Amino acid sequence: MAKLPESASQTAGPYVHIGCVPEFAGLERGYHSQLGTSLRADLTGDPITIRGRIIDGMGDPVLDGLVEIWQPDGAGTFYTNGKGFGRAPSHAETGEFVIETVMPGAVIDQNGTLQSPHLALWIVARGINVGLHTRAYFSDNVAEDDPILSMIEPTRRTTLIAQKGSNGYQLDIHLQGEKETVFFDV
Amino acid sequence: MSKLTDIIPRDFSLHPPRIAPDYRSSRSRGPIHKPIGFATTMTEATGPTFGHDVLGPNDHDLLINHAVDGGSAIGPRIVVHGVLRDGDGRPVPNALIEVWQANAGGRYRHKKDAYLAPLDPNFGGCGRVITGEDGSYSFRTVQPGAYPWPNGGNDWRPAHIHFSVFGMAFSQRLITQMYFEGDPHIALCPIAQSIPDAAAIDRLTARLDMEATMPMDIRAFRFDIVLRGRGATLFENQMEGT
Ligand SMILES: [Fe+2]
Numbered sequence: 505m506a507k508l509p510e511s512a513s514q515t516a517g518p519y520v521h522i523g524c525v526p527e528f529a530g531l532e533r534g535y536h537s538q539l540g541t542s543l544r545a546d547l548t549g550d551p552i553t554i555r556g557r558i559i560d561g562m563g564d565p566v567l568d569g570l571v572e573i574w575q576p577d578g579a580g581t582f583y584t585n586g587k588g589f590g591r592a593p594s595h596a597e598t599g600e601f602v603i604e605t606v607m608p609g610a611v612i613d614q615n616g617t618l619q620s621p622h623l624a625l626w627i628v629a630r631g632i633n634v635g636l637h638t639r640a641y642f643s644d645n646v647a648e649d650d651p652i653l654s655m656i657e658p659t660r661r662t663t664l665i666a667q668k669g670s671n672g673y674q675l676d677i678h679l680q681g682e683k684e685t686v687f688f689d690v
Numbered sequence: 691m692s693k694l695t696d697i698i699p700r701d702f703s704l705h706p707p708r709i710a711p712d713y714r715s716s717r718s719r720g721p722i723h724k725p726i727g728f729a730t731t732m733t734e735a736t737g738p739t740f741g742h743d744v745l746g747p748n749d750h751d752l753l754i755n756h757a758v759d760g761g762s763a764i765g766p767r768i769v770v771h772g773v774l775r776d777g778d779g780r781p782v783p784n785a786l787i788e789v790w791q792a793n794a795g796g797r798y799r800h801k802k803d804a805y806l807a808p809l810d811p812n813f814g815g816c817g818r819v820i821t822g823e824d825g826s827y828s829f830r831t832v833q834p835g836a837y838p839w840p841n842g843g844n845d846w847r848p849a850h851i852h853f854s855v856f857g858m859a860f861s862q863r864l865i866t867q868m869y870f871e872g873d874p875h876i877a878l879c880p881i882a883q884s885i886p887d888a889a890a891i892d893r894l895t896a897r898l899d900m901e902a903t904m905p906m907d908i909r910a911f912r913f914d915i916v917l918r919g920r921g922a923t924l925f926e927n928q929m930e931g932t
Binding site for chain 1: 697699700701702704705706707708710713715716717718719720721722723724725726727728730731732733734736737738739740741744746755756758775776777778779786788789790798799800801802803814815816852854860861863864865866867881882884885887890891893894915916917918919924
């Protein structure tokens with residue numbers, strides 16, 4: 505078949521919450537089920553919480569962003585039917601997003617390599633022209649020789665690692681600046 | 691159970707740059723570093739898929755899915771339809787498409803939208819569909835209005851509908867906007883014009899479709915969508931059903 509060019513991306517704009525998390529956006533009537541709200545209920549594994557904010561180049565929190573999550577269960581198995589998919593919108597006043605899920609299992613790759621437990625994240629918001637792929641690893645659960653992290657210079661590697669604290673894990677996404685998050689072309 | 695395939699690398703020349711200076715918000719929100727590429731792994735080759743059971747009976751009908759007492763949204767009645775394909779031309783079946791938009795006056799149902807145009811009590815502005823076996827989709831709505839937005843000048847968005855599209859793999863995830871044939875605002879819009887390729891902007895522009903237009907009822911617009919193509923098989927039978 506002839507190759508077709510991919511449709512061009514456009515920013516999700518300031519109202520992505522209407523389309524993707526309508527209950528969170530305050531739509532009082534609409535769908536019977538908002539998607540991406542049941543990671544922890546759908547997957548077996550140890551419950552974890554990750555909190556963070558998306559920070560722009562001026563140092564300000566993004567208030568109209570959305571973090572999408574894709575992950576396997578605690579045993580490293582991916583599922584169909586929406587299991588393993590989550591959505592964490594930025595809070596409209598604080599910018600904080602909260603991911604309530606389970607610790608993903610390590611994933612064995614097609615060439616037999618073990619990848620450290622991680623969440624795939626996809627970030628969209630006003631001002632982001634093409635959705636940004638990144639990952640969240642866990643400070644207490646990272647292999648020294650992880651094949652993806654090893655590709656990244658050590659000073660930037662830390663931008664992908666959620667830090668364990670007394671209140672769960674913490675991971676800010678920096679769109680620009682000294683601490684700019686590593687984004688992937690995947 | 692499904693085969694998982696490699697995903698063809700993205701051709702960034704078809705997409706807006708991370709920073710498009712005329713679109714002011716992208717100046718402080720577009721990353722500076724180039725994204726880092728690596729060979730497709732299990733994580734990106736898989737992705738969320740949804741069954742038709744996630745849909746409510748009116749999710750595909752924005753004319754009535756927020757209406758009260760048998761009412762209908764105000765504005766030009768339209769049906770938007772098309773086919774979702776991947777880069778190899780294969781239809782993408784069973785894929786979730788979410789849409790959101792302003793009402794016919796150009797106002798979003800959102801607490802931060804303070805535009806002068808009034809809310810329509812019968813219009814919410816979001817809908818969703820799942821593609822059929824042939825990759826086709828269709829939803830009914832009102833044609834949204836153009837609206838002004840803060841970008842440093844006298845900027846008005848062309849009438850548009852936001853699309854969020856899922857494929858088979860998380861790396862195929864796409865958010866875009868659909869424009870309407872003949873809208874003079876497209877050429878003036880810093881967001882539409884952030885796409886460097888005129889043909890790519892044209893492909894985001896829906897065409898009036900008189901064949902699918904229903905006499906005395908509703909006009910049709912045709913909008914086809916293409917996700918990134920898939921390559922060689924990486925894994926087989928790796929996904930667990932429910
Ligand atoms: Fe919009």
